[in-house]
Amino acid sequence: MVGIKTSCRLSGINRSTYYRHRDPSPKAPREVSTAAPPNRLSPAECHHIITVLNSARFRDKAPRQVWAALLDEGVYLCSVSTMYRLLRAQGQTRERRAQARHPAKIKPQLMAQVPNQVWSWDITKLRGPGPGRFFDLYVMIDIYSRYVVHWEVHSSESGEIARQFMQNCIRANSGIAAEVIHSDRGTAMTSQSVADLLSMLGITKSHSRPKVSNDNPYSEAHFNTLKYCPVFPGRFGSIQDSRQFCRRFFEYYNHEHYHSGIGLHTPFAVHIGTAHAIQDKRAQTIETFRATNPWRFTRRPTLPGLPQAAWINEPSELGAAERQAPDQRKAS
Incomplete structure (x- = not known):
């Protein structure tokens, strides 16, 4: 008698595939009991606790302070975490002090x-x-x-x-x-x-x-x-x-x-404004050499172009063509 593990290994079939084919219909998931726990507070008890926490005596105190004060008087309403949970449900838990709000710094352009x-x-x-x-x-x-x-x-x-x-x-x-x-x-x-x-x-x-x-x-x-x-x-x-x-x-x-x-x-040269004259002189030098030695060139040589604008954080909608003149221009 050969076991399932050995049979699957000899036949080259994965065991999970075997079990899935043997029992194709999955079992229905077990229903989770939704019954309320026996120690759940009633709506009346929750309302009473909220009333005590919002009373003139305790409205400025933290739940831990309220819990300790009542306990010294022989009164136990609930745990501190339950007080926080009930206050949270009422939207009454937040930072007491005014929080500084720093607006986002503007991106320089x-x-x-x-x-x-x-x-x-x-x-x-x-x-x-x-x-x-x-x-x-x-x-x-x-x-x-x-x-x-x-x-x-x-x-x-x-x-x-x-x-x-x-x-x-x-x-x-x-x-x-x-x-x-x-x-x-x-x-x-x-x-x-x-x-x-x-x-x-x-x-x-x-x-x-x-x-x-x-x-x-x-x-x-x-x-x-x-x-x-x-x-x-x-x-x-x-x-x-x-x-x-x-x-x-x-x-x-x-x-x-x-x-x-x-x-x-x-x-x-760019700062004092002579770069354009130098650019024209460079173009003339290349064109003179090209006219003398045309066999050296398969196409007309080009020069790196001067920038049209310099940006710090250029807006994304502007393309490179708007930021800078063509990187190459005709030498003529």
Whole structure:
């Protein structure tokens, strides 16, 4: 006599399949008894408990306080959990204190079509000579041209230093201020001294949402370029060393670095408005070479285009074609 387990193993049939075919009609589920428990409170008892809890004596007390006070008087109505359950059914359980409601921060949406429309600034840490020693690098960048308007290195971060830094930015830009200055929500950026200065100058201030680094993309990307530079040191021996390095780096970045986001032009050329003339000269150089050596080309070469606009959080309904001119244009 071979058992079911052995037979199923030898025949290759799953045991659950065998049992399902042997008894195809499932048994009706057992009905669950819905009878009320014998210790259930009657409607009259529930009403009495609610009346006691809402009485002038106990309406300002928590159920635990009511339960203890009545118990000391030799009265037992129900458990504390039952009191809470009955109050919950009446919609009478909630936080007693007024809760602070913080509305969601508005998503910043900024667009720049020419230089000096929108500036973005931030502060990053530079490692000092020893553990726990840092220097603070303040950087202001134009989001359209990617030009670093001004930078400073300080030993600390404060609203007063930030105020003076902004004044120096305008002075370094030949007295021209941006229409909007954007930053994250650091203590220096949201300080009253900075807010008073921007208000006095008639500059609109803009801030990122809390803990959303994507709301300040140009400053974050610029710091990434800085700190991933091959010659960026792990530590600076002094604040003078950090200033000397930043002076060389930003001079190179503004005047020699060909930025992919602005059609492979230097930020300085875009900032002062000579990029279009340089673009035409590049196109002419390519066309001259193409006319001399036509066999080198299977199609007309193109140039990376200059951006039509720079966005911080571009609205989703706008397409890439509205944000930026075609990445490639005819060389002719």
